[in-house]
Each structure stands twice: as C-alpha cells, then as structure tokens.
Amino acid sequence: MPSPLSTDRPAAQPPEGDQVDALISQARRLRGGIDAVRREAAADAERSDDPRLRWQRALCELAAHHVDNLGEHLGQLREGLDGHPLAARPEADTASATLTGQPPAVGPQGAGTAEPGAPAGRVGSAEWNFLTDEATWSDELFLLFGRRPEDGPLTLDELPSWLLEDDRHVLTAMVTDCLVDGKQIDGEFRIVRGDGAVRTVHMMGEPVLDSDGCTASMWAVLRDVSALRRCRQEVHETRDSAHRRREIAQTEHRLAVELQEAVLPPWRGSLRFPPADPPAPAAPGFGGALDLAGHYLPSSTSSLVGGDWFDAMELPGGRTLLTVGGLTGHGVTATSTMAMLLGAVRGMAVSGAEPGPLMGWLNHLLDAAAQPALGSAVCCRYDPASGSLLWAQAGHPAPVLVRDGAATSLRPPEGVLLGAVTDAAYAQAEERLRPGDVLVLHTEGLAPRPALERLPELAPRFSAASGAQECLRVVLEEFGDKEREDDACVLVARIGS
Structure with a gap:
C-alpha cells in the first residue's frame, strides 16, 4: 500500500x-x-x-x-x-x-589545472639564479605563501621548510631533476602558509641554460589548486558513494525479491479448496468448494519491492483462509515485516483464531515491532459446508462480491490501520456465499481510486467466466497495465457447486 x-x-x-x-x-x-x-x-x-x-x-x-x-x-x-x-x-x-x-x-604528479577566475595571490612566478644565488618572486607569490615582501623571497634551500614533511621529497626530486638532468618541473606539494593554513600548490617550470649548456637559473609558476583538489576529491568520493549505494540497493532488491518469493503462495494458476475428494456436503443453496487464483503486480514507477501480500490456505475442519494486505515502505524492511505478519496470520488462523481477534493480535505485533510501520489488511475465513464467510478488515478496501451479474462491495466492519492505535479492537462481519459467487480481494495499489470504481462494471464478465483464473485474467486485462505508484496483489475466489 x-x-x-x-x-x-x-x-x-x-x-x-x-x-x-x-x-x-x-x-x-x-x-x-x-x-x-x-x-x-x-x-x-x-x-x-x-x-x-x-x-x-x-x-x-x-x-x-x-x-x-x-x-x-x-x-x-x-x-x-x-x-x-x-x-x-x-x-x-x-x-x-x-x-x-x-x-x-x-x-x-598529474596535470596542473587552473581554477577559473583565480584572484591575485592564487598564482605567482619565481626565478632562482644559481650564479648569483638570488631569488626573485612576483608579488602574487608572496600572497600565495602568506609571506611579507619585506622578508624577501625564499631560496631553494629555505623553500622545503615551508612544505609538509611528507611532501618535501617531491620538491627535492623535482628540483634535482631540473638542475642535474635539465627536466621540466611539473608537480604538486602542500605548503604551510605564514598564517598556518595548509594549501596545495602546483608548480610548473624549467631550467634556464647558459651559453655552455649549464643550468644558470630555474623559473617556475606556482598556482594554488587547493579548492580544485578538494572538488576532485569530492567528485571521486561521491562517485564511489554512488557505486556503493547502487550495489547496496541491488543487494537489498535481490534479498527483498527472494524473501517475497519465499513467503507468498508458491502456486500459480487456479487452486481448489478444499482439495479433498469428495468434498464435504454443503447446505442447500449455500457453500461449495473454492476455486482460487492470485497474482502479484509490481509497481510500474519503481523497482522497489513493497510489503503487499495475498494468501490462501486450508484450515483444520475444511475451512479456508483468504487474506490480502500491504505495508507502508519498500525494500527488505517492508518485505521482512510482511513475512513476519503473514507467518503470524497463518499460525493464528491454524490455531482457530477468528478474523476479528486475529486482526487485533496483528495490530499489537506491528505496534511492538522494532521497525514501526502502518499496514492494511483483510482476513476472511470461509466454511464450504455452510457457505459462511467470516471476515474482518484493518483500514483496507472491502472485498467485492459478484453475484448474478452484479457487483457490490461488502459492508466493512469497524477496523483501523494496523499499527496506528495501540490495543485497537476489530469487529467482524459474516456473509453467506452461494455457488457461482465471485469474491475479489485486492490491495490499494491495484489502480487509482477512479479506475477502481469501474470494477463493478466487470461483473457480467466475472459471472460468465468459467473459473477463478479467467476472472483474474479479466482483472489483469483491465488494471494490469495501469500506472501504479506501488505494488499490488489480487486474489479471486469463485464458489463452486
């Protein structure tokens, strides 16, 4: 739901x-x-x-x-x-x-990349003369290092002391390659500015040779790329996070699907209850064996698995349990909670609990669950010998009864959503079913409410159908391709003779 x-x-x-x-x-x-x-x-x-x-x-x-x-x-x-x-x-x-x-x-060390609109102090130039042992810095470079011009530029011997200790070997290697082998400088290191701030600096430069081919000086352009590196790191981290989130989502989806397939009825097509042959004799004009067909419809707008269910099972004494319901939420949490509730429904129904008290215990179970959720459900107990359908609901659409070519929704007994009110009481109602009747149970996500109002218009087709499977086909032809924001379940029961 x-x-x-x-x-x-x-x-x-x-x-x-x-x-x-x-x-x-x-x-x-x-x-x-x-x-x-x-x-x-x-x-x-x-x-x-x-x-x-x-x-x-x-x-x-x-x-x-x-x-x-x-x-x-x-x-x-x-x-x-x-x-x-x-x-x-x-x-x-x-x-x-x-x-x-x-x-x-x-x-x-990777490519040096300029930041757009870099203000003064973000990029500066320097030249170190090895013949005169002089250093020349641009005003921008003093701003970049947070150093006062009156203190003078740093020599190559002084420059490493401004770097983080882990990065000093990077500068040493670049300068050595430039002086000894005449290689260009292209690398990054982190400096500690005069105000104590740590910045990442990209340095590009090359040696200047004298007439004898010896290195006379070295020039360089230094640019503050701290913000750019932070952006790159953020891109990498968000990319990795997206991959992890998707892998987690895929794993959770697989677990939810496997859990759903494990707890929903394994039968496909029609199922007849009770399967005993010959069936117990029914009261004249009432009752008869059930011909059943059910189907799960996934959401058309989301790949997430929800907490909707449908179920039918034979109870002691030849009676039959029919139930549909759904929980808020999606994924493993909703599916595991649905599995817990459906297991509780089956266990309490087998023990002889009637639908009204059963709903009360389900409400208590959901209210006390570690993962709070809301749910709606309808639970029916059918006796083929008397044709009696005893049922209760918790904030759920009432079953639709099709009889003699006309369809009506059963009048629902009192019942609030599961998990909404602590110690809520649930009333139950009784309906006598006749041979040829069709009962349609569904969850809220089957179709938008205006579309569901057309369900009674299908009554003639239900009455003319040869069995529950054909009735289910009518429902799917009408609502199966509708845009659904949530998953849905349908359970059709046809009363045999």
Whole structure:
C-alpha cells in the first residue's frame, strides 16, 4: 500500500547528449585557440630573455591544462558514471584524448589545472639564479605563501621548510631533476602558509641554460589548486558513494525479491479448496468448494519491492483462509515485516483464531515491532459446508462480491490501520456465499481510486467466466497495465457447486 507520507518526486533528468557534444566541440575550439597563442608565446620567449614572456608562456600552459580538465569532465558527463575510464582509474588524465584525439598524457604528479577566475595571490612566478644565488618572486607569490615582501623571497634551500614533511621529497626530486638532468618541473606539494593554513600548490617550470649548456637559473609558476583538489576529491568520493549505494540497493532488491518469493503462495494458476475428494456436503443453496487464483503486480514507477501480500490456505475442519494486505515502505524492511505478519496470520488462523481477534493480535505485533510501520489488511475465513464467510478488515478496501451479474462491495466492519492505535479492537462481519459467487480481494495499489470504481462494471464478465483464473485474467486485462505508484496483489475466489 502507498505510504500516507509519500514524498516521491520526479527524478532529475540527465543532460541531453547533443548538449554535451556541443560543449565538447566548443572546448576543442577553445583548446585550438590556446595552442595557437601558446606557440606564439613560446616563440617569443625563445627569442628574448624577458621574464614576462616566460610568464606568458607559463600562463598559456596552465590555460591549456585547465581546458584539458574541462574536456575530461565533459567526457565523463557524456560517458556516464560507468562508461568513463575514470570509474576504473581515478588518476588517469583523459583530457587530451577528449579534446585533441591524442593518447592521454599522464604526468608523474598529474596535470596542473587552473581554477577559473583565480584572484591575485592564487598564482605567482619565481626565478632562482644559481650564479648569483638570488631569488626573485612576483608579488602574487608572496600572497600565495602568506609571506611579507619585506622578508624577501625564499631560496631553494629555505623553500622545503615551508612544505609538509611528507611532501618535501617531491620538491627535492623535482628540483634535482631540473638542475642535474635539465627536466621540466611539473608537480604538486602542500605548503604551510605564514598564517598556518595548509594549501596545495602546483608548480610548473624549467631550467634556464647558459651559453655552455649549464643550468644558470630555474623559473617556475606556482598556482594554488587547493579548492580544485578538494572538488576532485569530492567528485571521486561521491562517485564511489554512488557505486556503493547502487550495489547496496541491488543487494537489498535481490534479498527483498527472494524473501517475497519465499513467503507468498508458491502456486500459480487456479487452486481448489478444499482439495479433498469428495468434498464435504454443503447446505442447500449455500457453500461449495473454492476455486482460487492470485497474482502479484509490481509497481510500474519503481523497482522497489513493497510489503503487499495475498494468501490462501486450508484450515483444520475444511475451512479456508483468504487474506490480502500491504505495508507502508519498500525494500527488505517492508518485505521482512510482511513475512513476519503473514507467518503470524497463518499460525493464528491454524490455531482457530477468528478474523476479528486475529486482526487485533496483528495490530499489537506491528505496534511492538522494532521497525514501526502502518499496514492494511483483510482476513476472511470461509466454511464450504455452510457457505459462511467470516471476515474482518484493518483500514483496507472491502472485498467485492459478484453475484448474478452484479457487483457490490461488502459492508466493512469497524477496523483501523494496523499499527496506528495501540490495543485497537476489530469487529467482524459474516456473509453467506452461494455457488457461482465471485469474491475479489485486492490491495490499494491495484489502480487509482477512479479506475477502481469501474470494477463493478466487470461483473457480467466475472459471472460468465468459467473459473477463478479467467476472472483474474479479466482483472489483469483491465488494471494490469495501469500506472501504479506501488505494488499490488489480487486474489479471486469463485464458489463452486
């Protein structure tokens, strides 16, 4: 049955593939423009020793990295959570492949990525002259480190003391490779600013050689990428969390389905109660054996399994138990609670409990359960010898009785929802059934209420049906393909002669 506190809303829709492809195309064009500016800046830098030209070239490199990162995320968006290589390799940089069609280039420390609209102090430049042992810093770099300009720039010997101890070897390795082997610098480390704040810094640079080919100085561009790294970490964590949630949901769904299949009636098609041959003689004009057919209908808007049930079983003395019901909620909790209630119904019915007191005990059981829930149910005990149908209900739709081509809902005895009121009392009513009568029991989720009002219109087809299975087919043809927000159960009983 649907929860009275349902808060279902339409799920957010993913972006259209054409929109993402258009963004990727724009990013490719932007990357091409940056490459053109970068080549020009690199040519100018080679013809001049002006540090501003090297600064421009470094900024072009950072801009290219930034667009590559944009292409990476657009590629993730297009491929989806499962299809993108990052699902298996979080550190892989696929930006180049996305924007340029070339194999991805993965640096030793990952690509440095600029943050959009970075204010002053988020990126700065430095040059260390090994011939004069001088260091030159831009004003922005002093802001990045939280250091006063009057204190002077840090030398390469002093710089490691500002790094976290675990990251000092990273800087040492980069500087050594640059000085000894002439390699470019491209890596990240964490610094402790003058105000005590820890920031992640990406450093790019290269050696400057003298006329003899020896390293005369080293320049670098340093950018604060702390916020970007936090965003990346959040993306990875939320992606992993989504995978875990989906795996848990799949496991819970499988358990709920298996539990439901284990407790619902195993029979398919018609079932006849009592099965004894010959049956006990019925009172003239009343009673007769039951021809039964039942069906479970899953929700059409959700893959979650609910707590609806239907059941029929033979009781001592030739009587028959008929019951349908449902609980609020979905998943393993609702299904396991349903299994507990259905087991209790069967046990108490076999012990001889009448439907009214049985409902009271079910209410107490649900009220005392560890997982609070609300439920509705109808429970009937049919005696084929007398044709007596003794029944009770708990906030549930009354059974529909079809007789002589006309349908009416039985007048329900008093009964509130299970689990709603402690120590609630449940009345019971009695109906005499005749050969040829059809009794239709269903849960609330079968169809919206306006659609269910058409159920009596099916009475002529029920009366003309040859058995319960054909009657059930009539119900499914009418309501089986309806949009249902919750799962539903139907149980049809036809009184034989």
